[in-house]
Amino acid sequence: MSLFAGIDIGSLSTEAVIIDQQAAMVAAVILPTEAHSTKAAETALEAALEQAGARRPELARIVATGYGRVSVPFAHKAVTEITCHGAGAHHLFPGTGTVIDIGGQDSKVIRLGPGGKVVDFTMNDKCAAGTGRFLEVMAAKLGAGLDELGPLSRAARREVAISSVCTVFAESEVVSLVARNEPREDIIRGLHRAIVNRVWSMVRAVGVEGQVTMTGGVAKNSGVVELLEEKVGQPINVYREPQIVGALGAALLARDQARALG
Amino acid sequence: MSFAAAMRYRFMKDLGAPALMAARRAMRKKRPSRPDPLFGPPLKSLARLKEIMMRHYFLARYAPGAHPVAWVTSGAPVELLRVFGFYTFYPENHGAMCGAAHMAPELCQAAEDHGYSQDLCSYARCDLGHYFTGKSPAGQLPKPDLLFASNNICQTVTYWFKALAHYYDIPLILFDTPFNFDQITESDLRYMAGQLEEMITPLQRISGVKFDQAKFLASLELGRATSETWGQVLQTMRHRPSPLTIFDTFFHMAPVVSLRGLPVAYDYYQTLLEELRDRVARGIGAVKLERKRLMWDNIAMWYKVRDFSNLFAEHGMNFVVATYTNAWAETIQYLDPDDPFRSLAKTYSLVILNNNLDHRLSLMERLIADYQVDGLVIHSARSCKPYSVGQYDLKRLLMERLAIPSVVIEADITDSRAYSEEQTRTRLEAFFEALED
Incomplete structure (x- = not known):
């Protein structure tokens, strides 16, 4: 049996996905990237192989993506995360025209054409404002777990205004809000609003077309998704494990490439 | 002007410069040339270009005292200065050189240490950094007697040159060109032509040379012919494969920018044009495998020209047009010897950066069609606000109208501290x- 692997080495986490000839997912793992890209890719792939109960020679082709994509010596090809998120989102939700990916350290909005091909994209990669890292810092400040942010935000009765998505400035804003005894839920909702407003300007730059799919770790935060749906004016597709969409896309491309090569 | 300085300049011009060029030629012959896997054979004209620019910078050192020296902005109507025999020097051209020589971060830092903001144009910071440190890749710059600026490219030059006027304690002449929001008006033209006429008196005083209408017309004609020929050089790139890449033109543009209105620039482009037409006739491309044709928007990233040139060629992509290089040919048809001051004003005030976004959009649409462009690379330059503002709207509109793929890279013209290799690579690879x- 021929299998295909995709590995997405991101700034905070590394994902590996293995699919079979029919594009069925046989393994998916998420691990922290830590300090060494090659090691992270190796560890994630080994874990995925174990999960699939497969051995390395069964992998017909491996595609690497993410910031660490060039540091995977055993990958047959490196493809950018933009193309991979597009391919993954298109596979999971074929009606997808716009992909919003908010990862650990950057965010991007991708417009897809027919067949999931990237038509246009825009990125915020200059700073981690309004990304997963931003939420991690804020959650720690407010004594909440990352996975609690969504439910807490949705339980908010009001919303406080946060003027900055700069992690450093927003943190000091949160400090003063805490000092004023503003409810934690309202602060969290305000933080989510700030993220959504920032992403929204990127969404507008490439335009909304067809269905909207959100990928990346922040898509797990139902608070952000809800506010974003409000802005977009339509429901947003979120896969049950949005962090692996890039790696899935890479695996799908590995399968396509293997076919093209015969 | 001093007799000794004039004699020294004469000596360097007649003997020093030719000796330097001969030494360079002798050195060059020793290097063997191998066929390049990515690029067509190098242009013969390139050696001549290097000589012209080297000679220009070399003689600049001996110009003070022998000639009145003016520092000029890239968009200023230099044709007028030629009448008075000014030796002209272009801080923007020097800034590009600082960028290419990877000296910009050091010079910019020097300007920042003196209180200039990191958000100030890096050409200005390189230039001011040179003022504070005396450092330059060109060795020594000619001390100016006059600063000549036009705000048709940005407002920054006004304040940058005001700072230079203060430091050097010399006069600044500013050609003020109202921004063209819709159509150029009669009162705008009158206002601008009036300024050009008013400049004659101070220019006579500073140079000690009398204005001469016949010389002025001759200089205008030379400037016009130079820009026109530059336009024809660029038009050879409409052919498939293009005989030039935009990275070549970033260097070949030096004479039209900084030697405009002098015979040497015109002669150079005649030679270059002839060589390019021959290449077109023989089907020689600058990039061996030209699969896709691209357009560049904004000023070059001078510290990345070589790397980008290789990177794009490796992917079989060739930049065949740029809004930037086109700027020195775009408006030259307005020049009219029967109405010299008004038409000069019109030529210089309708340049891309002094014109509205609708104009830019239709210009880009026209260039995309004329040059059969498959994709667009937009450099959002931290230095150049007038060029970078509106780029996201232009990108979106071009996508809507022509379905042309594009990518934005956020960087700077010379200050590589504002450039991130990894992030740019990701964007370009996705593109x-x-x-x-």
Whole structure:
């Protein structure tokens, strides 16, 4: 049996996905990237192989993506995360025209054409404002777990205004809000609003077309998704494990490439 | 002007410069040339270009005292200065040189240490950094007697040159060109032509040379012919394969920018044009495998020209047009010897950066069609606000109207501290992937 692997080495986490000839997912793992890209890719792939109960020679082709994509010596090809998120989102939700990916350290909005091909994209990669890292810092400040942010935000009765998505400035804003005894839920909702407003300007730059799919770790935060749906004016597709969409896309491309090569 | 300085300049011009060029030629012959896997054979004209620019910078050192020296902005109507025999020097051209020589971060830092903001144009910071440290890749710059600026390219030059006027304690002449929001008006033209006429008196005083209408017309004609020929050079790139890459033109543009209105620039472009037409006739491309044709928007990233040149060629992509290089040919048809001051004003005030976004959009649409462009690379330059503002709207509109793929890279013209290699690579690779059929 021929299998295909995709590995997405991101700034905070590394994902590996293995699919079979029919594009069925046989393994998916998420691990922290830590300090060494090659090691992270190796560890994630080994874990995925174990999960699939497969051995390395069964992998017909491996595609690497993410910031660490060039540091995977055993990958047959490196493809950018933009193309991979597009391919993954298109596979999971074929009606997808716009992909919003908010990862650990950057965010991007991708417009897809027919067949999931990237038509246009825009990125915020200059700073981690309004990304997963931003939420991690804020959650720690407010004594909440990352996975609690969504439910807490949705339980908010009001919303406080946060003027900055700069992690450093927003943190000091949160400090003063805490000092004023503003409810934690309202602060969290305000933080989510700030993220959504920032992403929204990127969404507008490439335009909304067809269905909207959100990928990346922040898509797990139902608070952000809800506010974003409000802005977009339509429901947003979120896969049950949005962090692996890039790696899935890479695996799908590995399968396509293997076919093209015969 | 001093007799000794004039004699020294004469000596350097007649003997020093030719000796330097001969030494360079002798050195060059020793290097063997190998056929390049990515690029067509190098242009013969390139050696001549290097000589012209080297001679210009070399003689600049001996110009003070022998000639009145003016520092000029890239968009200023220099044709007028030629009448008075000014030796002209272009801080923007020097800034590009600082960028290419990877000296910009050091010079910019020097300007920042003196309180200039990191958000100030890096050409200005390089230039001011040179003022504070005396450092330059060109060795020594000629001390100016006059500063000549036009705000048709940005407002920054006004304040940058005001700072220079203060430091050097010399006069600044500013050609003020109202921004063209819609159509150029009669009162705008009158206002601008009036300024050009008013400049004659101070220019006579500073140079000690009398204005001469016949000389002025001759200089205008030379400037016009130079820009026109530059335009024809660029038009050779409409051919498939293009005989030039935009990275070549970033260097070949030096004479039209900084030697405009002098015979040497015109003669150079005649030679270059002839060589390019021969290449077109023989089907020689600058990039061996030209699969996709691209357009560049904004000023070059001078510290990355070589790397980008290789990177794009490796992917079979060639930049065949740029809004930037086109700027020195775009408006030259307005020049009219029967109405010299008004037409000069019109020529210089309708340049891309002094014109509205609708104009830019239709210009880009026209260039995309004329040059059969498959994709667009937009450099959002931290230095150049007038060029970078509106780029996201232009990108979106071009996508809507022509379905042309594009990518934005956020960087700077010379200050490589504002450039991130990894992030830019990711964007460019994604763009390459999207361009593949």
